[in-house]
Amino acid sequence: MTEWDVIIVGAGSAGCVLAGRLAEAGQGSVLVIEAGPRDLSPWVHLPIGYGKTFYHPRLNWMYRTTAQPELNGREIYQPRGKIVGGSSAINAMVYARGQAEDFDAWERLGNPGWGWTEVLAAYKRIEDHALGASDWHGAGGPLHVEDVAGEVHPLTPLFVRAAGEAGLRFNPDLNGATSEGAGFYQITTRAGRRESAARAFLHPARRRGRVKLQTDTHVTRILFDGRRAVGVEARRGGETLRFRARGEVVLSGGAFNTPQLLQLSGIGPAELLKQHGIVPLLDLPAVGRNLQDHLCYDHVYRSKLPSLNDALLSWPARIGMAANYLLRRRGPLALSVNQGGGFFRTKPELPRPDMQLYFSPLSYERAIPGVRALMKPDLFPGFSLSVSPCRPLSRGHVAIRSPNPHVAPEIAPNYLAEPEDLGELLAGARYLHRLAATPTLSAVIDSAIRPGPEAIDAEAHVADIRANAYSVFHPCRTCRMGPDPRDAVVDARLRLHGIDALRVADASIFPTIPSGNINAPAMMVGERVAALMSDA
Known part of the structure; x- marks a missing residue:
């Protein structure tokens, strides 16, 4: 078993930002664990190459929803990045930050520090925008945003x-x-190459020796001492590995994999867990609930x-x-x-x-x-x-189908x-x-x-x-942020309700769905939680 100050589960959009920023702030040793491979495929870096990764089983989780009653019983395809960079490595690269009113509503829902003033400041810190520094954009940040x-x-x-x-x-x-x-639309490219969250944030930190990246390693459960997260267990090939966290474990697996891992680890709706033979550590009913998509x-x-x-x-x-x-x-x-x-x-x-x-x-x-x-x-x-x-009303859920972590979860968006x-x-x-x-x-x-x-x-x-009609692949809200553990999973500092040393940093924490593409908001979450952890 190896030991780290911070363990981040998932090298996706938010996880890469978080790792890079924690390393930059000197927040001790950081381990990032990714189920997929390194981002070495040329199709990842060629912007139009995402056509090749859209159905790539090595680089993509290739999820499907349950049969959707209001869409003629169709199962809707849900690609998710299974690669360093996560979905920022396989998406269409549109950079859309959402409307100011989206985030002011987040704050009104009981989440201080998530209003537009703070969120805009976070966006400006991460941006190296082609339009230059202004009241609306940042320049000189790690993430290049291109005007095409x-x-x-x-x-x-x-x-x-x-x-x-x-x-x-x-x-x-x-x-x-x-x-x-x-x-x-502005897009996340730099000099004609895709600017994934890994390229902008994670790899510079790795080159400076401040972050360890563990790829092709599937985290199967969180380890606890009582109600404190102390590490994770994972599978790599046929080997079982354990990694211990001196400080915190942060889940950045996205709107499907984060609630799945929590449920597999005994945190979620108690009845669901019992159905699959999992002893509940904490009955937290909102884990996997409130799924929304565009x-x-x-x-x-x-x-x-x-x-x-x-x-x-x-x-x-x-x-x-x-x-x-x-x-x-x-x-x-x-x-x-x-x-x-x-x-x-x-x-x-x-x-x-x-x-x-x-x-x-x-x-x-x-x-x-x-x-x-x-x-x-x-x-x-x-x-x-x-x-x-922009703001659909229909909600669904994500729920484990099996105690086997390699079985894809049930994804039921309840479109329309x-x-x-x-x-x-x-x-x-x-x-x-x-x-x-x-x-x-x-x-x-x-x-x-x-x-x-x-x-x-x-x-x-x-x-x-x-x-x-089809998804444009913006799933979120399955571990939503809010003050009440009866209908939320994390608090305004993205700490799990009822569990110590465990946070969530990805699109699953959105209290409401943003008005537009969600990759930029997901990266903003990584920036915000890095600041929160650095201030702790």
């Missing part, structure tokens, strides 16, 4: 112009004073103008893209396919945007399950418009269980029709691929939503 407005596909500015014609003003900085409007819905069109499909299918174009990337680190290979988008209000009387908008200069209706769309675009020029409600969520998606679909009918986009659209021209009323749209 000048590099996007030629169809993307047409989308932004069309959004203006549909009543959504141009926003040159979707992470600025407001997220409202349409513009170009659901997305697409309209797909055949284009009269060339799209990214053409470039990905043409060998001369592929060679040109490869040369541009190798020589200049620019072009489509250095970008995400989620190039344009923004946020809007489905009703003018709403106090803030409730809907996220995406534009991709790519279509992949012919892609088959198990093959990421990027690698199998349609044989014609096409693009997609998508909407995703609340009727209001379906109503919001319908409102979003109406906006997509409005967007497609603008002078700019109608001049580009050759035909509607999905839904076809028959989807002209609410009933047809509901059927299409149930058949085709």
